[in-house]
Amino acid sequence: MTQPSSPQGLDDYAHSGAGLAGLTIEDSWWPEIVRHLTVLIEQARLVEHHVGSRELVPAPSFKP
């Protein structure tokens, strides 16, 4: 099973973000949280690559 490696700086980002959000996270929880966050960021990159930042297309209608 291949897991993406954490992007550089993710640990610092996650710790700062948790502090700003008022979250208290025990040391033992961090590895799993960072693993999940790494996967989510990788998923977001996959999606961004597909649509970029271009404007939204008009809402589609499903025609029978």
Place this chain on the structure above:
Amino acid sequence: MTQIADATETAAAVRAGSLSASDAVERALTLQFERGVELNCFSEILGGEARADARAVDEAIRAGRDPGRLAGVPIAVKDLFDVRGVVTRSGSKIDLDRPAASQDAAALKRLREAGATLIGTTVMDEYAYGFTTENTHYGPVRNPHNTERIAGGSSGGSAAAVAAGIVALALGSDTNGSVRVPAALCGVLGLKPTYGSISRRGLHLFAASLDHVGLFARSVRDLVTGLDVLRGDREDAPATTGRDADDGPIRIGVAGGHFRNGANPEVLDRVDAIAARLGATREVELPGATEARAAAMVITAAEGAQLHLDDLRARPGDFDPMTRDRFLAGALVPASAYLAAQRFRRWFRSEAARAFERVDVLLAPSVPFPAPRIGQREEHVDGEAVLTQPYLGVFTQPLSFIGLPVLNAPAGLVDGLPVGVQLVARPSEEHVLLQLGQILEADRSGILPLERG
């Protein structure tokens, strides 16, 4: 062998006076004692309420009043729907501390007003964040077909209660597959209607832009009646109507690409057998389905975390650790990631609309493999190890992501365990799915009805 009655047969017998609603409730409670305890379907049995509901139905019949289309039908609801006077646990320990609900959820209210009797609330994954219903606080729900296997999730208790014949209908919720996955693994029908078509008032949300109310049943006619009642449809225009003979034959395609990869080959064989039975002659790809699943996961994590932020701050240790860690990660997702996922959603919906110009219904597997063992963390697919829990949603997530109506129909057995096929239609075309469901049911292309000695 006596076949267990479905909702339609039960309601007909109660309305005709050959069965009392009170007897139907006692039968359900007996079955719960015989099977439900072992399966761990229910988080709370509401025997008093069920008997009161039944007495009201029996009294209505004695008084010559219409007892409702679901007169005396035993039902269950996922413990995510408000039930008047009961604490909605949402599969958690934290929500046990909340006050009891002051009124029934809208969907439950409609079913009870139609004469259904509520047997109890069902076990689920904590806060609906899972596909297996292996709940740390309340235990796993066991699959009625093999009690060493999972029932699927997050609406596992509802699916198992219907599959075991304890209740005829059950409510669930579906965000990424939480009706379709357990329906497939338990061998029952599971309907996820069009997003927004059934009121979510009184449903405790998980991811607001993805949550749907869904329904489990053992027969298509029960789904038709259940959907009619939930939507407030007229009895003379049931949920299978809406398609004229002039509309021509239903054009059916098999979803390709993402939906043909990463599944047990026998599961795909079952989908192909259903396709052959329905005369599906073409493969149609939904471009970007893999990315759609990724986007659905980002949105789920971010939206779910926001709903639980207060508790994540105040009492993180009271969550199931798996739920907690995923929510905490979701709370840290950058806004740019969430917005990209929502932008992609608009694009993917356009691609799906384009695909549905060529077909009226698409077929896809509901699950990549039959029910894993309880506690099994990994499964092997195409020679690679995958994490069982998240991978169960591989084929359901891209479709709920854009709110299309989907019916899970039983598709036979793989290794002696049920699997399902997703029938997918355009928004608001549930009637097309139900018509195809009737065809499959008529020649028993899926699981045989439940029987007991």
